[in-house]
Structure formats: C-alpha cells, structure tokens
Amino acid sequence: MELPVSPKPVRVGSAAECESTWLDDCSCTAYAFDSNGCSIWLGDLLNLKQLSEEDGRGKTLYIRLAASEISNAKNKKGIVIRAVVGSAAVVILIGFALVVIRRWQMTSVGAAKAVEGKLPDSTVIAVKKLESISQGEKQFRAEVSTIGTIKHVNLVRLRGFCSEGKKKLLVYDYMSNGSLDSHLFHGKDSKVLDWKTRYQIALGIARGLAYLHEKCRECIIHCDIKPENILLEALFCPKVADFGLAKVVGREFSRVLTTMRGTRGYLAPEWISGVAITTKADVYSYGMMLFEFLSGRRNSEHSEDGKVKFFPTWAASVTAGGDILSLLDHRLEGNANAEEVTRICGVACWCIQDDENHRPSMGQVVQILEGVLDVNLPPIPRSLQVFVDNQEHIVFFTESSQSQSSQAPSNSFAASSQARSS
The missing domain is CATH 3.30.200.20 (Phosphorylase Kinase; domain 1)
Structure with a gap:
C-alpha cells in the first residue's frame, strides 16, 4: 500500500506506542509505523494507492473503522x-x-x-x-x-x-453514549466527563464543523449547535447531529437568510436582529457551548433568590485577568490541564464576539485547540461588558415564568444588553 499524503509525524519509540497514540484520539483515521517512525492521519485519506505485491514501496496502513462496518464472520454469506x-x-x-x-x-x-x-x-x-x-x-x-x-x-x-x-x-x-448534554449536566446520574475527554470532544466537534464550513463542495451551516445535538459513540468520539435546520450555501455566496431559528441561548446577535447569517453563527453557538464544557452546567441557571446566573459574563471577565481554573466544573476537583483550560476560555470568548468578523473560523479554532496557533487575550464582548462594568456579571435578569427554566438557556442577555447600552 502506498501511504496517503499529509501524514502527521508522532515521536514514539515503538509500534505499540504508535498504536496507543492512534487509539487515544478518536479523530485519527489511520496510522503507520515503519523505519521512518510513527505517522497518523486526521480526516480524509488522500492519494491512497494499492500496489502490487512485487512493488517494494509498499507499506502497512492501519485504518479505523466503525464497529458497524466490520463484517461478522458468521454473516459473510450475506x-x-x-x-x-x-x-x-x-x-x-x-x-x-x-x-x-x-x-x-x-x-x-x-x-x-x-x-x-x-x-x-x-x-x-x-x-x-x-x-x-x-x-x-x-x-x-x-x-x-x-x-x-x-x-x-x-x-x-x-x-x-x-x-x-x-x-x-x-x-x-446508533450512538451508545447518547447526547452530550446528558453527560455535562446530569453528572449525578452518569459518569462525570473528565477534562481530557471534554477537550477531545470539543476538538472533534470543531473538526466536524470545520469540515461542513470549509471542506464540503458547498458550505453547510448547521444552525443549531448545542449539547443536545452532539452524540457520543462508545469511545466518546463526538458526532454533530440533527441537521433539520441546516442551510446549504454555495461557495459563490457567503450569507443565507433563514426564517427558522435555532435554540435560544446559542443564537448569534446578528441572527436575533434578523439579518442574513454566515458560518460565524455556528461559531458563536460553538463558543457558547464551550463555556458549558468548562462549567459542566447550563450557561444560565436559577439561583435560590429566583434570579438567573449567566456564566459567560463571569468567564469573559475572569479570562481577561483572573484565576482561570476557578471557572472549572467543581466535579473535576481541579484535575485539568491549565494550558488547555486557558485555550478553551480564549477560544470561547473569541467565538462570542459581537462582530462576526472578529470571530475565528472553525478551521482556526481547530488549529488553536491542536496547539498549532496561539490564542491572544480576547476582549470582553460589548454585549457582556456593560454588566461587568456595573458589577452585574453574576446575576442580572429574572425569569418571567418558572416553566422557562426547563427549556434551553435563555438568550435574554442579548436583548437586555442592547437596552442597557442604549
């Protein structure tokens, strides 16, 4: 087999370590180990060629397959x-x-x-x-x-x-581990996701969205990114799901006008205002979801006094200068890579910038989470800055009815911030 192009070299000492590295990252599609060392591939395998047995250039390539794609020996006749x-x-x-x-x-x-x-x-x-x-x-x-x-x-x-x-x-x-929200928000009834797993899930989602936005023949905007629409297979490899609101945008266009709305709490401000959206609407939703990766709870939650806490405002303030690890889900007991937590916080804050032009592309997000690009200190979004200035970044609005608490997080902060800033 002639190996595909664009391998990613990994420094390991043996074939077993190479295989272990490959198995630990569910986004890796293949690996090879030879005299040149360990190589892994992410995404599509390009220019893979079957060589004749006499060709001395042949290498052994190990490819990841879903369990459903592996033939059962008892059913070979079918x-x-x-x-x-x-x-x-x-x-x-x-x-x-x-x-x-x-x-x-x-x-x-x-x-x-x-x-x-x-x-x-x-x-x-x-x-x-x-x-x-x-x-x-x-x-x-x-x-x-x-x-x-x-x-x-x-x-x-x-x-x-x-x-x-x-x-x-x-x-x-079938995804045996269900949806992401059941693991993030219901830790009492299920195993709490450790930080390494959360980080790999965040990276996998980013790769899936980058593929939709940048690598498909036509650009696809998902329009409803949230934990409920992320499914997890047996090894917690994330799968972006529920494309019922998705929009296909030709490469010659950059925006699409849609009358259908995603889920409140994850909607970009330009979408709320009724203008045509771009892929940056998905980026905004992804950023909001990253905050929930950090805290292990909904971005807006009811407190005992009946008011609602909004986590992104506090997180944006702390990211600008403070103890980043204080934002972490208390159930993790501080067991997290501080550099990765800082990276996630920075990416999340950049993704929810008011001006869509200031948000990164999902391809850039992937590179940042992979450690290829550095992330600069982000500014606090204007829609959140007003509450930080007034020291209202913990609690700043109340729910009009108890029934809303069972729904997805409210995006009332966007309307409130516009009213306050005006």
Whole structure:
C-alpha cells in the first residue's frame, strides 16, 4: 500500500506506542509505523494507492473503522447493501429493517426521539421519526440534502431514509453514549466527563464543523449547535447531529437568510436582529457551548433568590485577568490541564464576539485547540461588558415564568444588553 499524503509525524519509540497514540484520539483515521517512525492521519485519506505485491514501496496502513462496518464472520454469506442517498435500494433496505426491528427503546438522535433497532446483520441503528407535519418535510429534506451527502468521523452517519406520504423516517448509526448534554449536566446520574475527554470532544466537534464550513463542495451551516445535538459513540468520539435546520450555501455566496431559528441561548446577535447569517453563527453557538464544557452546567441557571446566573459574563471577565481554573466544573476537583483550560476560555470568548468578523473560523479554532496557533487575550464582548462594568456579571435578569427554566438557556442577555447600552 502506498501511504496517503499529509501524514502527521508522532515521536514514539515503538509500534505499540504508535498504536496507543492512534487509539487515544478518536479523530485519527489511520496510522503507520515503519523505519521512518510513527505517522497518523486526521480526516480524509488522500492519494491512497494499492500496489502490487512485487512493488517494494509498499507499506502497512492501519485504518479505523466503525464497529458497524466490520463484517461478522458468521454473516459473510450475506451482503449488506450500503445506503446510497436517493436510490430506491435504500428505501427497500430501510423498509425491511423496520420490519425486523427487535428492540424498541426510546433514545435520542439530536433533539428528536428515536427508536433503537437492528438491521438483518445485527447492526444496531437508531430510527428517527419526524412527527411535525408542518416542519417535518423541511427538516427531512434538510437532513437528507446535507448529512446524507457527506461523511466525516465527527458527523453522524445517515444510513438511509424512508419517505411515504406524511411518514418521514431517518436511519442513523446508533450512538451508545447518547447526547452530550446528558453527560455535562446530569453528572449525578452518569459518569462525570473528565477534562481530557471534554477537550477531545470539543476538538472533534470543531473538526466536524470545520469540515461542513470549509471542506464540503458547498458550505453547510448547521444552525443549531448545542449539547443536545452532539452524540457520543462508545469511545466518546463526538458526532454533530440533527441537521433539520441546516442551510446549504454555495461557495459563490457567503450569507443565507433563514426564517427558522435555532435554540435560544446559542443564537448569534446578528441572527436575533434578523439579518442574513454566515458560518460565524455556528461559531458563536460553538463558543457558547464551550463555556458549558468548562462549567459542566447550563450557561444560565436559577439561583435560590429566583434570579438567573449567566456564566459567560463571569468567564469573559475572569479570562481577561483572573484565576482561570476557578471557572472549572467543581466535579473535576481541579484535575485539568491549565494550558488547555486557558485555550478553551480564549477560544470561547473569541467565538462570542459581537462582530462576526472578529470571530475565528472553525478551521482556526481547530488549529488553536491542536496547539498549532496561539490564542491572544480576547476582549470582553460589548454585549457582556456593560454588566461587568456595573458589577452585574453574576446575576442580572429574572425569569418571567418558572416553566422557562426547563427549556434551553435563555438568550435574554442579548436583548437586555442592547437596552442597557442604549
């Protein structure tokens, strides 16, 4: 095998250490170890060539595969038809899969409920049913036209779909660790994510978004980045999911106007004001989510006096000069890499800048988190600065009703800051 181009060299002493390094990073797609040392590959494998046995240039390449892609020795006689979006074969396969579903257990695919089932070859799948008649068709088309045409280690895999009248079904690989929010915000009922795992998840999400924004044939804006829409496989490799609000933007354009809204608390200020959005709307949402990686709680939370604490304001203030580790989830008991915490804080603050032109691209975010680029000290966003100046960065607004507390974090801070600054 002639190895792919653009390997990343890793300094290790043995083949076993090379393999261990590769296994520890779920974003690595392949590795090789030879007389030149250890090399790993991230993302797509380009210019990979099969050589003849007589060719002395051949090398051994180890490639990461999902468990669902590894053939079962007992089922070698059966041929699993790979889902090809838009083909009639997919519809037939999914229809048959639904007939043989053996286990029906409620799980989560993005924000929607799904049932867990099995294909004839025992591959576990998640089947999501779009319930809403009004939005179901739009969401269905959005998902099939975006995630159905691309493949990346940090994007959920759409195996197929079924559309029959008002019935819309989407079939994905099953993610055994559920959604990210269940691990970040419900630590009492599940294992608390350690810092290393959180950092790798943040990096994986950034890589997935960078692929959508910069490497697809057409730019894809997800439009609803939040913990509920990040799924985790068995080894906690993150998968960006739920493309029901996604927008495809041609490379000749940079903005898209959409009447549909994402989730409050993660919406960029320009989106709230009603102007056309760019990929920087996803960057803003990602930054808001990074704060939740740090604290292990929602960005806005109710306090005992009925008011709401808004974490990003405090975090932005501390990042500008203070004890960065004080922002860390107390359940981690300080067990975190201080340099990585500082890096995450800096990236988060840059991502939520009021002016979208001041926010980094997701490609730059990946480079910063990988340690390739340094991150400068970010300014406190204007929408948050007013509360810092007035020493109101801990508590500054109240909820109008208790029912809102069970929903996603409120973005009332944006409207409030505009009113206060004016």
